[in-house]
Amino acid sequence: MAISQKSIKLLWANAAGLCSYPECRERLALSEAGEFASHTIGEMAHICGDKVGSNRHDPKQSMEQRDDYHNLILVCPTHHAMIDRKENEARFTVEMLQKFKEDHEAFIQQSLIFTPNASRQAVANEIAPLLAQNHQAWLSFGPFSEIARRNPHSGSAHAAWLSERLGTIVPNNRRINEILRANAGAFSANDHPVVAAFQLHVRSYERWVADEISYEGVTRFPVAFAELIREASGASV
Numbered sequence: 001m002a003i004s005q006k007s008i009k010l011l012w013a014n015a016a017g018l019c020s021y022p023e024c025r026e027r028l029a030l031s032e033a034g035e036f037a038s039h040t041i042g043e044m045a046h047i048c049g050d051k052v053g054s055n056r057h058d059p060k061q062s063m064e065q066r067d068d069y070h071n072l073i074l075v076c077p078t079h080h081a082m083i084d085r086k087e088n089e090a091r092f093t094v095e096m097l098q099k100f101k102e103d104h105e106a107f108i109q110q111s112l113i114f115t116p117n118a119s120r121q122a123v124a125n126e127i128a129p130l131l132a133q134n135h136q137a138w139l140s141f142g143p144f145s146e147i148a149r150r151n152p153h154s155g156s157a158h159a160a161w162l163s164e165r166l167g168t169i170v171p172n173n174r175r176i177n178e179i180l181r182a183n184a185g186a187f188s189a190n191d192h193p194v195v196a197a198f199q200l201h202v203r204s205y206e207r208w209v210a211d212e213i214s215y216e217g218v219t220r221f222p223v224a225f226a227e228l229i230r231e232a233s234g235a236s237v
Contacts, residue, residue: 003044006211007069009166011044013209016111017167020104021079028076028167042163043080044072047097055089056097073101108171112178120191123183124232130172131226137164170209173202197222 019026019042028042049057050066065071075083083092117123141147141161151157180195187195197219204218 003067009209010069011072011074012166013170014105015074016108016171019076020073020101021075026076043075043077045075045080047071047073047094055084056094073097112175114179114182116182120186120232123186124229126179127176127229128233130176131229134169134172137168173205177202191228194224194228198225
C-alpha cells in the first residue's frame with residue numbers, strides 16, 4: 001500500500017508546505033532544496049508507525065488507515081528523525097503528534113482570517129505579494145519552465161512542480177480568496193467578473209486537492225485578475 005495522491009495533496013496543502021513540528025515551520029517546498037529534491041525535504045511521517053516494530057505501530061490498523069491522511073504528519077527531515085528514534089517513542093506519543101498536526105493546521109487556518117481593509121488599493125497591496133510568489137513558482141517549476149523543458153520526462157521535475165503547487169500556490173490561493181471575501185465591497189461592479197473568475201479558479205484547485213477532478217480540470221488562472229491587482233495597487237502594468 002502506498003500513500004495516495006489525495007492524502008499527499010491534503011497533507012501538503014493543509015500544512016501550507018511547512019514543517020508541522022511546533023515552532024519549526026521550515027519551508028519544505030523545492031525553492032529551498034536545490035534543483036529537484038523538494039519531495040525529499042518535506043517528509044510524510046506516519047503518526048502510528050507503518051511497520052511492525054516501528055514507533056507507535058498499531059497492529060489493529062489496516063494498510064489503508066496507516067497511509068491515510070489522518071495518520072500522516074508533514075515534517076522536516078530533522079524532526080522526522082527525532083520523532084522516529086526508538087529512544088524517543090515514549091516522548092512522542094500518538095496523541096502528541098496528532099496535537100502537533102492539529103495545532104499547525106489551526107495556525108495555517110488562522111492565517112486566513114483577515115481584517116477588512118478600507119480601500120481597493122489596500123486590498124490589492126495585500127494580495128500582490130501572494131500573486132508574485134505564485135507567479136514565480138510557475139515560472140521556475142511550471143510546465144513551461146526551464147527545468148521542465150530540460151527534463152520533459154523527469155519524475156523529479158514533476159515532483160518539483162507538484163510540491164510548489166501544494167506548498168505555495170494552494171495556500172496562497174486560499175489566503176487571497178479569504179482576503180477577497182472579507183473585502184468584497186472594496187471592488188467596483190466592473191471588477192466583479194474578474195474577481196469571480198479568480199474565485200472559480202481557486203474552487204477548481206480545491207477540487208483537485210480533494211481528488212474530485214484531475215489537474216486538467218482546474219480552470220486556468222485569469223491573467224486579468226493579476227492585471228486588476230497591479231492596477232489597483234498602483235504598480236505599473
